[in-house]
Amino acid sequence: MTRDEILRAPSMPAFSPSYPRGPYRFVRREYLIITYETDPDALRAALPEPLEPAPGNLAFYEWMKMPDSSGFGDYEESGSAIVATYKGQPCNFSVQMYLDDEPPITAGREIWGFPKKYGIPRLSVKKDTLTGTLHYDDERVAMGTMTYKHRSLEDSLDAVREGIGHLNVNLKLIPDVDGSPKVAQLVGYRLRDVVVHGAWDGEARLHLIPHVNCRVADLPVRRIVRGRHQIVDFTLPYGEVLHDYLA
Numbered sequence: 467m468t469r470d471e472i473l474r475a476p477s478m479p480a481f482s483p484s485y486p487r488g489p490y491r492f493v494r495r496e497y498l499i500i501t502y503e504t505d506p507d508a509l510r511a512a513l514p515e516p517l518e519p520a521p522g523n524l525a526f527y528e529w530m531k532m533p534d535s536s537g538f539g540d541y542e543e544s545g546s547a548i549v550a551t552y553k554g555q556p557c558n559f560s561v562q563m564y565l566d567d568e569p570p571i572t573a574g575r576e577i578w579g580f581p582k583k584y585g586i587p588r589l590s591v592k593k594d595t596l597t598g599t600l601h602y603d604d605e606r607v608a609m610g611t612m613t614y615k616h617r618s619l620e621d622s623l624d625a626v627r628e629g630i631g632h633l634n635v636n637l638k639l640i641p642d643v644d645g646s647p648k649v650a651q652l653v654g655y656r657l658r659d660v661v662v663h664g665a666w667d668g669e670a671r672l673h674l675i676p677h678v679n680c681r682v683a684d685l686p687v688r689r690i691v692r693g694r695h696q697i698v699d700f701t702l703p704y705g706e707v708l709h710d711y712l713a
């Protein structure tokens with residue numbers, strides 16, 4: 467392999483790359499998002515400086531089903547995030563994500579610093595209930611349920627689209643060959659070319675079970691604020707460094 471060939475490889479293994487270069491387009495990506503009030507100390511402990519919690523101690527737990535994702539295929543994902551601010555701008559900080567497909571785990575960590583680990587999330591409609599579950603090492607650690615299409619947001623799809631375009635932030639940590647930090651950054655990105663096929667609000671419940679290697683319950687549920695179901699297309703662009711902890 468020549469130097470040029472090596473530098474043209476989009477990812478490792480160079481001989482059989484895990485993921486291609488972008489753009490990464492997601493078609494008919496379906497979400498169950500349960501927003502809830504959590505414990506302020508737990509929230510603060512999970513949020514890296516200089517991000518600040520938004521008023522209300524809000525976190526959300528979400529399931530995503532991605533049937534058609536360029537470069538990544540068909541997979542499902544689940545995890546938690548915190549409603550925060552970066553220099554006064556509203557943003558969502560991703561705390562942990564669990565999914566069942568290697569290329570988006572690897573690409574997500576290597577490019578944008580998504581906090582991804584392997585787990586088995588499932589999102590489906592069971593009779594009258596939109597139902598999400600997450601299994602980690604064969605144990606069920608999360609279940610979310612929401613009423614199915616009770617309140618359509620057909621009249622406010624522009625606001626839904628605007629919300630999806632908000633700033634998202636990850637903490638990217640990559641060690642050097644000697645184990646010391648090589649990359650320690652807050653990475654920001656905004657989803658582009660968003661198309662909303664449908665969105666619904668409704669009653670929801672969320673059950674999180676403590677597990678030491680899958681700490682979804684470490685942001686405990688104090689009060690459910692809202693359930694949101696939505697089906698959208700978008701492009702995930704490359705990110706930008708908002709803050710460099712090594713600078």
Ligand SMILES: CC(=O)CC(=O)O
Pocket residue numbers: 538543569570571573574575580702
């Ligand atoms: C590749 C990614 O990180 C995107 C996703 O799985 O949400």
